[in-house]
Amino acid sequence: MKELKVNYFRLKAPKFCAIIILTFLSVTIAQAQDYPTAKAQRGDGIYSILKRHGLAPGKYLNAFIALNKEKLGRNNAVFIGQTYRLPVEAGGDDSRQGQTSAQPVAAGSSSAKASVVNKLYGSKYERVIIEDHSLKGAVYYLISGHGGPDPGAIGHLGNHLLCEDEYAYDVTLRLSRALEERGAKVYMIIQDKEDGIRDERILAHDQNELCYPGRAIPRSQMSRLRQRKDAVNKLYVANKGSFQRLVVIHVDSRSKGENIDVFFYHDKRSKTGKKLATNLQQTFKQKYDYHQPNRGYHGTVSDRNLFVLKYSYPAAVFIELGNINHSRDQQRFMLGDNRQALANWLCDGLIKDFKNNK
Numbered sequence: 001m002k003e004l005k006v007n008y009f010r011l012k013a014p015k016f017c018a019i020i021i022l023t024f025l026s027v028t029i030a031q032a033q034d035y036p037t038a039k040a041q042r043g044d045g046i047y048s049i050l051k052r053h054g055l056a057p058g059k060y061l062n063a064f065i066a067l068n069k070e071k072l073g074r075n076n077a078v079f080i081g082q083t084y085r086l087p088v089e090a091g092g093d094d095s096r097q098g099q100t101s102a103q104p105v106a107a108g109s110s111s112a113k114a115s116v117v118n119k120l121y122g123s124k125y126e127r128v129i130i131e132d133h134s135l136k137g138a139v140y141y142l143i144s145g146h147g148g149p150d151p152g153a154i155g156h157l158g159n160h161l162l163c164e165d166e167y168a169y170d171v172t173l174r175l176s177r178a179l180e181e182r183g184a185k186v187y188m189i190i191q192d193k194e195d196g197i198r199d200e201r202i203l204a205h206d207q208n209e210l211c212y213p214g215r216a217i218p219r220s221q222m223s224r225l226r227q228r229k230d231a232v233n234k235l236y237v238a239n240k241g242s243f244q245r246l247v248v249i250h251v252d253s254r255s256k257g258e259n260i261d262v263f264f265y266h267d268k269r270s271k272t273g274k275k276l277a278t279n280l281q282q283t284f285k286q287k288y289d290y291h292q293p294n295r296g297y298h299g300t301v302s303d304r305n306l307f308v309l310k311y312s313y314p315a316a317v318f319i320e321l322g323n324i325n326h327s328r329d330q331q332r333f334m335l336g337d338n339r340q341a342l343a344n345w346l347c348d349g350l351i352k353d354f355k356n357n358k
Helices: 002-032 046-052 057-071 164-181 221-238 271-291 307-311 327-334 336-357
Strands: 037-039 083-085 115-117 127-129 138-144 154-157 160-163 185-188 243-252 263-266 301-303 315-323
Touching: 046 057, 046 336, 057 083, 057 271, 057 336, 127 164, 138 164, 138 221, 138 336, 154 327, 160 164, 164 185, 164 243, 164 315, 164 327, 164 336, 221 307, 243 307, 243 336, 263 271, 271 301, 271 315, 271 336, 307 315, 315 327, 327 336
Parallel strands: 138 185, 138 243, 243 315, 263 301
Antiparallel strands: 037 083, 115 127, 154 160, 263 315
16 A cells, blocks of 8 residues: 555656646746836825826725735835835726726827826826716816915824814815815915925925915914905805815814814805715715724714804815824824825815705
């Protein structure tokens, strides 16, 4: 029996080895047909990697995370020197991920996408490619909290000050760009022509912000609120007949021990405003359930007696992004990629609201 057993393995060995070789070749071939790659550089996040390779972050952020989840750090951070896979060009092997590519198309091509230039976004992001027209006909007024002489809430990280107006403004700029990518008309009510979209963790504070169409922001809180309300209402009348929404973005300030989710507020008299806030809140819940299924999401929708919500003509939502004094919440808006994710999710929620109200 021992000799027969040895002979059995001698007879079967070549066939067994052939199976191993074929399996190895199959794996090697599959790897050879893998996605294009990019190496993370200093200061990079997912957003900047995608932009550098002609991929629209609003469309391909989730695909990138799915392709590279084993190589990403906390909050989907990338590591300097690490090589990451990129979503592939349309017509390639992208059927594996259910995505198409946003690779740039040659100028003059019949399939080239239209683009616009918005200097508010800064030289790095000023060119905006119109990815689709899912928000064609929609008009949005975006107000980032505080600004000018008022920095808003102030958080602390070591020796650094984290000013609410700077982080709220950056998220609002990114949201504006995402909305324009989908064909919407967008008015940034608070503007800083020197900042643009910034990818740094620590956003330096300044007082350069102006209120549309270029007015100095007053020191008096009530004067500031009236100024913003008047700017929105004047534009609302000029765009009469269009689908119009107002989005106000702030960062909350609470005790250091209290972390909070993104909250949404509406005027109690506005059913449309409540529906808008609910569409956004539901979108955030779906996003968290997908990206962090064990985390849970507790952001709520409620009415709040706020001047701008109460006296502005368009249906409006007031958003609190988190607690600027809590370390975990700080990561939500300190990392450039996280600020972009917030903007993308808000954009998705506004698309949902637009479709539900057409």
